[in-house]
Amino acid sequence: MSRVLAFLTARQSAGRAGWRVTDALFRGAVGGLGLVGVGVVLHRVDLVVIGAPLLLATIAALAVPVGRPPVPRLEPLPRTVEAGDGAKAAITTAADPGVEFLAIRLPTPGTASLGPVHLLSGRATTLRATLRWNAWGEGVDLRPDHLAASRDALLISGPVVGVETRRTVLPPVVPLITGPLPPRASGLVGAHRSRRPGDGVELRTVRPFQPGDRLRRVDWRVTLRAGAATGDPLAVPHVREQHAEVDADLVLVLDSLADVSAELADWSSAAPGVTVRPGGSLDGSVRAAAALAAGYLRQGDRVGLIDLGHPQLSLPPGVGLRQLTRLRHQLVACSRAAGWASRPVLLPRQVPPGAVVVFLSPFLDDATVTAATTTARRHLVIAVDMLPSPLVADPGTPWGEVVRLVMTAEHQARREALRANGVAVVDSPEAVAATLRRVRS
Structure with missing residues (x-):
């Protein structure tokens, strides 16, 4: 009787702690007790010999306390990582002696897979997993789902969905050759030469001294030579006048209204497990924007970002490494909200005077073309055409090839409309530098 009471007490305490019984417990307890009872009533020793060990083993397994269910804890990892980075994730657990094994499932970062299940003994304290973030974006990359079991799996806890670990994976920066941007006429300090005089390093002309000129600009050699010709060495001081170095602005316009791949059959469905279609138009646009921003910020220009779908996510032009980090974070935010706008929005006040505007878009609708041509005034x-090429027809419909031809013809007509309105159209971000050199020459 005392053993039965201990069995019931252990079961109740485990239930209050968060454990629940399994079929193995009922089979061991009810089956063992039933065999022993029937054997005593019928005077069958064989039934008692079979049922007693089963009942005693069940009671002995429950006699070891299981305590509170173990909860895996993930050691802190960086909140922001670079695409292609890797890290070692350590998951620690603390279980009581009554816990026999712990099953932990980890999702695979950047994919739709739920990941492998790791089966650990109750004595294990640390699980180490290798993580690698191959895809940029923001979302859940590690979630230790777990299930714990007592001895002989008589009690289990779970399965429990673990605490989600979110991380921002910044888009990669690919080295890109940059071209010369036209300087802003209103600037006074920057990296580009303007036609107006001012502070700089490139000589513009040497002229006679005028009221307002600084004495440190006097070229004494030229002054002495000019004075020797007139007989008065200091009669007409001459000063050196430089070209002013001014700022140049580059504004990247991201088309987040559409995210398409080369397969027309996939345009109507979302990519499973990810927010941005790998290898699609938005993926290519974000990578191109990061590369262009890094290249022009490196040479001292000001770079800003405009999201056609969400003007509130735009980033004003800025300089330096901090601006590049902010811009890459903003690209991730734009991609997270992609596809929810009904039409493109580009306000004139978003573009500074004299800035160069680079559209990164697949140009699948006339509204985007209108926004680009209006800005070109x-x-x-x-315009960088980010539509994957060549398009692949849908093999599941007899009209697949016809649809492909119509889409290709409409897209080509939009490109021609851009060129007719003074917009330079290129097929890759690498061609932006050549276009700028052609414009400056």
Whole structure:
């Protein structure tokens, strides 16, 4: 009787701690007790010999306390990582002696897979997993789902969905050759030469001294030579006048209204497990924007970002490494909200005067073309066609090839409309530099 009471007490305490019984417990307890009872009533020793060990083993397994269910804890990892980085994730657990094994499932970062299941003994304290973030974006990359079992699996806890670990994976920066941007006429300090005089390093002319000129600009050699010709060495001081170095602005316009791949059959469905279609138009646009921003910020230009679908996510032009980090974070935010806008929005006040505007878009609708041509009336606009090529027809419908031909013809007509309105159209971000050199020459 005492053993039965201990069995019931252990079961109740485990239930209050968060454990639940399994079929193995009922089979061991009910089956063992039933065999022993029937054997005593019928005076069958064989039934008692079979049922007693089963009942005693069940009671002995429950006699070891299981305590609170173990909860895996993940050691802190960086909140922001680079695409292609890897890290060692350590998951620690603390279990009581009554826990026999712990099953932990880890999702695979950047994929739709739930990941492998790791089966650990109750004495194990640390699980180490290798993580690698191959795809950029933001979302859940590690979630230790777990299930714990007591001895002989008589009690289990779970399965429990673990605490989600979110991380921002910044898009990669690919080295890109940059071209010369036209300087802003209103600037006074920067990396580009302007036609107006001012502070700089490139000589513009040497002229006679005028009221307002600084004495440190006097060229004494030229002054002495000019004075020797007139007989008065200091009669007409001459000063050196430089070209002013001014800022140049580059504004990247991201088309987040559409994210398409080369397969027309996939346009109507979302990519499973990811927010951005790998190898699609938005993926290529974000990578191109990061590369262009890094290249022009490196040479001292000001770079900003405009999201056609969400103007509130735009980033004003800035300089330096901090601006590049902010811009890459903003690209991830734009991709997270992609596809929810009904039409493109580009306000004139978003583009500074004299800035070069680079459109990164597949140009699948006339509204985007209209936004680019309207901007071209006031700025130099370069359109980078991000539509994957060549398009692949849908093999599941007899009209697949016809649809492909129509889409290709409409896209080509939009490209021609851009060129007719003064917009330079290129097929890759690498061609932006050549276009800028052609414009400056």
